[in-house]
Amino acid sequence: MNTVKKYFKEECQLLMLSLGHPKTSDFFISVWQTTRSPLPLLVWRTLFFLSSLSIVITSLVYYIKSPVSVSFWFIYITHWGLVLNMFATGFGTAISARCYFYGPISAEFNLPWYVKTFWVLHNVSVPLAFLITLFYWTVLFNANFLEEMNQALDIAIHGINSLIMFIHHMTSSHPTRLLHLVHPFALALVYVFFNIIYYLAGGTDPLGQPFIYPVINWSQPGSATVVVIVTGLLLICLHFVTIGLGMARDAIANRILRPSVAVHVDEDIALHNTNPQTTMV
Template sequence: MSAVKKYLKEETQWKQLGFEHLKSPDFYLSPWQRNRSSVPLLIFRMFLFLGTLAIVIASMVYYIQNAMYRFWFIYLTHWGLTVILLTTGFATAVSARCHFYGPLSAEFCLPWYVKTFWVLYNISVPIGFLITIFYWSVLYEAGIEEEMNHGLDVAVHALNSVIVFLLLITSKHPSRLLHFHHAIVFCFIYLIFNLIYHFAGGKNPDGDSWIYPVIDWSKPGVTIGIVACVALLLVILHMITVGLAAARDRIASRVLHPTDSGKTEQLPLRQQQA
C-alpha cells in the first residue's frame, strides 16, 4: 500500500504535466530486450506504421470508390485512425533517428519530435480503445457499419486497438496519470467539429443531420449526458493505459535482467551494434 501511495504522490505532482524524462533511451528501446540495439523496436514500429497506413489507405479508397470521400473525415473513428498513423510514424522516426544519428540527450529537454510522439501516444492509445469499445458495444448493435464492408470494418474498429496495444507493451517510456488531458482535448476538438457540422447543415451518408445517432444535437440533453459518459470512459481508459504500462515495466524487469553493453553512448547506435 505504501508503494501505491508513493506512486500516486509522485504522479500527481504538477511537474508531471510536462515532458521531463531523464532516461531518453526509453523512447527507442523496448523493455523486453537485453541489449541496447534500436533495431528490434525500429523494425517492429515500422511494421505497425505500415499496417496502420494500409488500413487508412484501404478505408479511404473504399470511400472514394463509392463517391463518399468527403464523408471520410467526419467520423471520430477516422480521426483516431489518423492519430494512430501519426503516432506509429513518429515512433518509427524516433527509433530511426536514434539508430542512424546516436542516442538522444535529455540533459536540457527532450527534442520536439520526441515530445510530439509522446503527446500523440497519449492520445492514440486510449482513443483506440475507446473507438473499439464504443463502436462494437453501441454503434454496431444499432446497425451502424461505417465502412460498409465487414472486413474493413473489423480492421478499422478492432485492429486499431491491437496496434495501439502492441505499441503500448513494446514501448518503455512512462504513461503519466496527469497526461489524461491530451486525449480529452482531442475529443473536445472533435466535439466542437461535430457541433459545428450539425448546425451548419452537414449530413451523414444517409442524409441524416447527425454523424452518430447517439450524438444528435437536436436532443441536447441526451447528447450532453452521453458526451459526459464518454469523457469519463476516456479518463478510465487512460488510467488503464497507465496501469498496463506499469505492469509492463514490472513484468519486464522481473523476466529480463538487462546488462550494460559497455559501449559508449556517444556513437550512433548503428556503430555501437557493429
C-alpha cells in the same frame, strides 16, 4: 496503500504535466530488450506504421470509389483515431531509425521536439484506439451503424486499430503519466466541439441524417450530452488502463529480464555506424 499514496503524490505534481524524461533510451529501446540496439524496436515500429498506413489508405480508397463524397471520411472519430495511430507509429519509427543510424538522443537540455510529439501522439492514440473499439462494439454495432463502405473493413478497423496500439504500447519503455490525461481529453473536447459545430452548420451523415453518429444527435441535446459525458468518463478510465498496462509491462519485464542484464547507453556513440572502415558498436 503507501505505494498507491506515493504514486499519486508523485504523479499529481504540476511538473508531471511537462514532457521531460531523464532516460531518452526509453523512447527507442524496448522494455523487453537485453541489448542497447534500437533495431528490434525499429522493426516492430515499422510494421506498426505500415499496418496503420495501409488501414488509412484502404479506408480512404473505399470512400473515394464509393458514391459517397470522400469528405464524409473526415467527420468520424474512428478516422481521426486511425490518422493519429499512423502518426504515432510513424514518429516512433522515425525516432528508432534516427537512433539506429545516427546514435542515441541527447536530452542534456530537453527532449527534442520530435520525441515530445511522439509522446503526445502515443498518449492520445492508445486510449482513443481502445475507446473507438469499445464504442463501436457496444453502442454503434447494436444500432446497426456502418461507418465504412465495406462491412469486413468496418469490422477490421474497429479491432485491428486497438491491437496495433496495444502491442505498440506494450513493446515500448517510456511511461504514461497520470496528468498526461490532458492529451487524450483535449482531443476529445476538440471532437465534441467539432461535432456540435458540424450539427449547427447543417452537416449530415452520408445518408442525409442531421448527425454524425445516431447516438449523438444534438436535436436531442439531453441524450446526446449523456452519451458524451459517459464516453468522456470511459476515456478517463481507459487512460488509467493504459497506465496500468505500462506498469504491468515494466514490472514483468524487470522481473524476467532486467535482473540478469545491465543495459548501458552511451549518448556519444552511434548505434549503427555507416562507415565500413570503423568497427560497429
